[in-house]
Amino acid sequence: MIKASNLTRVFNGLIAVDQVSFHVDRGEVFGFLGHNGAGKTTTVRMLTGQLRPTSGHASIDGHDVVKGRTAIKPMIGVVFENQNLYERMSGRENLRFFAELHGVGDKRVDELLEMVGLSDRAKDKIKIYSNGMKQRLLVARALLNHPKALFLDEPTRGLDPTSARGIRRTIRELGEQGTTVFLTTHYMEEADQLCHRVAFISEGKLIALDTPRALKLQYGLRKVSVLLDDQSQHELTLDNPADANQMADWMGAGRLLTVHSQEATLEDVFVHLAGRELQ
Amino acid sequence: MNLRATMAIARKDFLDALKNARLLVIILMPIGFSVLYGYLFRDTLDTMEIVIYSPDTSSMVSVLSELDAVSLFVVDSPEAVETKLEEEKAIVGVVLPPQFDLAVRAGERPALELIYRENPEDARGTQRMILQTIEQISGRQPIVSVIERSLQPPGSAEEAEAREPMSFFREIDLQSFFIVLWVMMGITMNGSFLVPTLLVEEKDKKTLDAILVTPTNYLDVLTGKVLVGVLYCLLTSLTVMALNQGFAGDVGFSLTVVLLASVALTLIGLLIGGLIDNLTTLNTWGSFVMLPLMLPGILAGVPLGTLGPALTIPLQVVPTYHLVRGLGLSLSGEGGEVWMNLVILAVECVVLFGAVLWSMRRREA
Structure with missing residues (x-):
């Protein structure tokens, strides 16, 4: 479903991602783990067509992320590292706006608000939402178009344990429903619980890739x-x-x-x- | 181009601007100023002194005397008209022939004499209003023979030429000047500040990233912002004009000038927004950009000859120069003189559109 081959990105002479190669199978929950600044977000930005790779290739469902950028957009959902919502709009207005961009009806908006438990707060402005509520809304936004591949960039960062648990439950359910999930995190326990396979990235290089169990056995x-x-x-x-x-x-x-x-x-x-x- | 996405972005931004206190101030400020100045200068704006001699009390006298904008003196001889003008009690004198109303209604061509205290060009608005009054009496386009003369002795050709290259427009009345000023302010603020704010805020808050991973591209985003910018420019301008009797003179020319200037200033706003990535930088530099754009309005009343070529030539490149001049002349009923301003504004729109596309391609690369 997701394939990266020698993916590289250089910013002003600094190599942020260095010849990273991997593939993610359809329906797999794939963890992309690393410390802050390791190159996780840059990789996600290249895979989702937001950033051109300096060299190397990546594809989603067979479509090149650069040449076939238009084709991949309807297939992907992205939960960004920042809580990039319109603060002066309500939760429902935020979702309706993005639903319009995707050409999706209001029914889907209501379904997702229900799914993430925000139906009763849908009319409230985002600026009075808690971090956990915003994060749940971001997940709902990313699911508006029934994505085949869902990219989650640090989805539980800064959340209280209850909110984090809710997000993890949603990710697990999505994986069970067959959605391909690409999860970047630096919470190792989270990856251990959720991911079929994990890749470690450090200083822009991929240093390991296997199932959590295999990695733990190999190095324990x-x-x-x-x-x-x-x-x-x-x-x-x-x-x-x-x-x-x-x-x-x-x-x-x-x-x-x-x-x-x-x-x-x-x-x-x-x-x-x-x-x-x-x- | 994704029309659905473009319209969704335009609708979202249109409503969001009203919820943003800072942007709301930008939208409402020119309208507020126009109301405030209209109130403060109501006496000045209301008074247009006309002296009239009508041998058989034409209905024009009663119509003119009922107008709020006119202060009318009725005298009993053509000589008394000149006396009033010399005493500087009025700026225009009107001498009607006997049986004027009957002649007008009969479709004859009665001679109407207009005597100006000073330069006839200074009182074009008054002349227009008098013709409109005759139209009201006759119920059709007036067929009159207007004889114009001035009490001011005619100068030499050189003197006339020296007087001619005045400010951007020949003298206009104070009300029209204020309309030009507030319309220019509205278009400049909406175009060069509201529009970049809408774009830069999307970049600053990273909502642009979220839009661009949907089936929407950067061109759709920019088009949505242009629509909102032009719409707010037009709403502000038309409101100012409506509140200040600005639908006068050559209305078609006025509206065309306003539309082209709105597009040009909105495109300038997009260029600014494309260069800046955060709101702090925009707030810091925004006013520096706005100042040269507002300069033609600030200098509108200053004779061009006194500014010197170092200022005059660059000034004429700024779209607001052509807005100020074009709208000023159109309001004075001299729309025929604004063709060049319209052409220049249209060319500037095309050039700016090209620049926006170029910056967009550069960003995508």
Whole structure:
């Protein structure tokens, strides 16, 4: 559905995105992860036809994002990093305006307001909306045209846990309904929960691409941490037969209080690969 | 070109401008000024002193005396007309022949003598009003023979020439001058400030990005802004004209000048908006751009000869120069003299449109 091949963007001699290649399958929720300034938003802007690549190619559903820009527009929805809504207009007016641009009727506007739980606040001006409400409206706006590919740029940034959970639930439902989702975030747990596959980008370069589980297994420690009834803590290696016997003895004697795997988190993997923290 | 998107953008911006206090001030300010100045100068504007001699009390006397804009002196001899003019009690004297009304109604060609205190060009508005009054009496286009003369002794040809290249338009009455001034102000503010604000705000708040990922392109956005800009320019101008009896003289020429100037100034606004990416910069530089555009209005009453070529020549490149001159002459019923202004305005519209397209292509590249 989405394909990037050696995608590169240079701004005044500074390489923002450096020969990035990947593909996203139809119906896949794809996470594009990286620290601030890694090149996530620039990649999204190139994929959605907002920015010309300096070199390389990208396509959506077979249409080149530069030459076939007109063809890709009806197929995509974008949730921008900024909450770019018309503040002096109401929620409904915002959606109706964009519905007109897409040639979509008012029925779809009402459906989406209902879906994101803003029907009862639809007449309120955006300037009195909370961050969470604005973000939900942005998601609704991006879905007006029933997009085949949905791009979400940091959709839960700065949201309270409840609002973030609501947005994640919507993303999950969209993925289940077969919408291709391209999600950029620097929240690794979010990507872990939602994405079928994730790609890591750092300093404009793609440094890893796989399923969250595969990445965690590849870079995690094959160890467990054990807490016994005498409050003593022990580390056992999964590949050591002696450790396996020891574990069996403790279990048999009923001495185990807790057992924790030492599987890496996505953040651990990123730090390991990028050599820097996520921020 | 996506007409549906263009109209949606135009409708959104038209309503949004009314919700934006700053833009609302820009829209209403020229109208407010026109009302305020109309009130402050009501005595000056109302008084057009005419002295008339009518041997058999023509109905023209009663019609003129009922006009708010006229202060009428009726005298009992043609000599008394000249006396009143010499005493500077009136600017125009009218001497009617006997049986004037009957002659007009019969379609004959009675001789009407107009005597001017000074230069006849100074009192064109009065002459027009008198002819309109005769039309009212006769119920048709008046067929009269107008004999004009001035109390001022005729000067030499050189003197006349020296007097001729006056300001942008030959002298117009104060009311027309105010109409020109407020219309120019309205078009300049709406075109060169409201329009770029609409565009720059979309860039500043990133809503333009959201529009451009829909099946809408930059040309649709710009066209929508042009429509709104021209519409507000026209609404402001027509309101000012309606409130100040500005539908006088050569109305067709007036409206054409206003329309072309609205398009030109709106395109200038788009060029400004295309160059600037945030509202802070626009607010800082906007007034610097507006000042040269307003200059022709500010200098409208100053004789061109006193300005010097260094100012006069660049001034004549500014679209508002042609608006001020064209509208001033049209209001004075001298629309025939504004053809060149109309042509220049039309050419400027084409050039500016080309410049907007060029800047748009540059942005997309």
